[in-house]
Amino acid sequence: MKLQGKSAIITGAASGIGKEIAMTYAREGAKVAIADLNFDAANATADEIHAAGGQALGVAMDVTSEDAVNDGMAAAVAAFGGVDILVSNAGIQIVHPIEEFTHADWQKMLAIHLDGAFLTTRACLRHMYSSGRGGSIIYIGSVHSKEASLLKAPYVTAKHGLIGLSKVVAKEGAKHGVRANVICPGFVRTPLVDKQIPEQAKALGISEADVIKKVMLKETLDGEFTTLQDVAETALFFASFPSNALTGQSLIVSHGWFME
Template identity: 75%
Template sequence: MRLQDKVAVITGAASGIGLEIARTFAREGAKIVIADLNQAGADAAAASLDPTGKRALGVAMDVTDEAQVDAGMARAAAAFGRIDILVSNAGIQTVAPVEQFEFAKWKQLLSIHLDGAFLTTRAALHTMYKQGSGSIIYMGSVHSKEASALKAPYVTAKHGLIGLAKVVAKEGAAHGVRANVICPGFVRTPLVEKQIPEQAKELGISEEDVVKKVMLKETVDGEFTTVEDVAQAALFFASFESNALTGQSLVVSHGWFMQ
């Protein structure tokens, strides 16, 4: 198994992409910490991976709350003795044109994506540096590379994650810590499902046209990226055996963005 007895903390992992990454890592032998805003959801997800509780743990974590992050990461390290992998996956989406965007919603989105990534990274590094190894994986987006209308804070945040990963890769190298970014295209999660009617309303088009002419227009095959696709990319980063692959971003988007 590619992650035998590695300890992985995955934020926003009670559902969607995070939960699929957790399942994939568990199948490869990892011990999993499900960190989520919803304690009940985190516990249920952890129990679905391992009902005995010996190899999976649910932790309540608001990634924008410094004390909660530090406590949750400390609990993970205490439970399993180390932290080998952090997947910074928690996120939200809000769509509106820039001139109408509420400042409070702008700050909320940036806080979850950027403050959350920083706080969980800092806490994970305290453990990873002591043990001399680790892999940090940020959940970026094709919007880490290019822009779409109506998504100013999301595009800003996702671009920012690439910058953070590069700095962590530079600083972490001396401690055996890698940092990389996964950049998925549209994945049909509740986050994306919510956007379809919102964008249809803002753009004055049908929901079908949002899917075909906005979301999947630039793909090579008109297909959504799947949670399984993203989980395999996460496994690739997490299981890479040297520091050769660090500070990089991998686009998983059915050709929507090519580099």
């Protein structure tokens, strides 16, 4: 097992990408803290992992709350004896043209994506540094960490910001054996993406089928969505990589939508 003896905390892990990463990590031997705003759903995911023979803990966490993040991290560390991996995954989506975006929605988006990444990173690093065990910090970015799309000003801004945060964490964490990376998926059929389809259809004046074909998958090489498992396997790759050679790097998982 690639993560035997490791412990991980994953935000937004009660559903979607976060849940798939949690299930994958647990199958590979990790003890996993399922951190989510929805505590009942977090516990339900932890129960699924237990039923499959893994070790997991549900943790209530609002990633925009300093106290909630610190308390949730402390609970995970107390239960597992430390933390080796953080996957900063919690996120939402709100789509509008810039002139129609409210300041409140802009702030909400940045708070969840960027403040959440900062607060969970800071809390995790304190434990990683004091333990001397090193660790891996993984941010779930997006192809929008690399390029822009219509209607997504705060999302694109936040996802670009994760690249910068990761590079700083990689530089500061190096002497402590902590590495940092960003996964940049294309569109994945999660509830977050399904919600966008009718919203974008309305905003752009096109059909939902055209949103999928002509917006979401237009630039892919095969017309395929990125899958949950595509992202989870990439998260496993970063978490289990045997050296610091890849620290500070981002990896695009998008069926060729964006290349560099």
